[in-house]
Amino acid sequence: MxxxxxxxxxxxxxxxxxxxxxxxxxxxxxxxxxxxxxxLGYIGAVDAEGSDSAGGAALSLSLLHHLSFVEVGAxxxxxxxxxxxxxxxxxLLGLHLGSDFxxxxxxxxxxxxxxxxxxxxxxxxxxxxxxxxxxxxxxxLGYAFGRKDRLFVGVLGMLDEDLERRRGSVTYTDTPxxxxxxxxxxxxxxxxxxxxxxxxxxxxxxxxxxxx
Numbered sequence: 001m002x003x004x005x006x007x008x009x010x011x012x013x014x015x016x017x018x019x020x021x022x023x024x025x026x027x028x029x030x031x032x033x034x035x036x037x038x039x040l041g042y043i044g045a046v047d048a049e050g051s052d053s054a055g056g057a058a059l060s061l062s063l064l065h066h067l068s069f070v071e072v073g074a075x076x077x078x079x080x081x082x083x084x085x086x087x088x089x090x091x092l093l094g095l096h097l098g099s100d101f102x103x104x105x106x107x108x109x110x111x112x113x114x115x116x117x118x119x120x121x122x123x124x125x126x127x128x129x130x131x132x133x134x135x136x137x138x139x140x141l142g143y144a145f146g147r148k149d150r151l152f153v154g155v156l157g158m159l160d161e162d163l164e165r166r167r168g169s170v171t172y173t174d175t176p177x178x179x180x181x182x183x184x185x186x187x188x189x190x191x192x193x194x195x196x197x198x199x200x201x202x203x204x205x206x207x208x209x210x211x212x
Contacts, residue, residue: 056081
């Protein structure tokens, strides 16, 4: 009888509904599935082989969708400066953790397109271009406001590595306009392919596409 009395509180607690353990760490009711995000910032480049680099002021557009903690998406970005332009189109896959404050750690693979790489300042050198595959990573830290269509603000860090390096030459007519003189035919040599890094301030809106 004593044993039965001791078991009564346990039986009473067992009959009460308990919240899902995952909600302690991940509030699904406050998290939208899809994020459309744009960014503004800077993309730079380094290269151990001394290739000409492309980068500068950058714009980005990303579409991200997650199911639980798995996130997939696509990105489009471009950067330009006097020394060249680069654009990227890639697919994203990684982890999404958090609700109001969230962390996204994503791998990316895609194609870079370069133009005017090595273009000279105060010269007629047009530079060279080319396209090549790249792989890299993205880290997105941000905060979402609201409960339905959610306003998102954050910061995006990126690191990319082109899978090859290419050398090319261009022949052009150079006109020494600053000090005068006769135009001359000149050939210059440049390299395309680099390790890129960047940081962008981002903003966007989160919304639900499905009913699950």
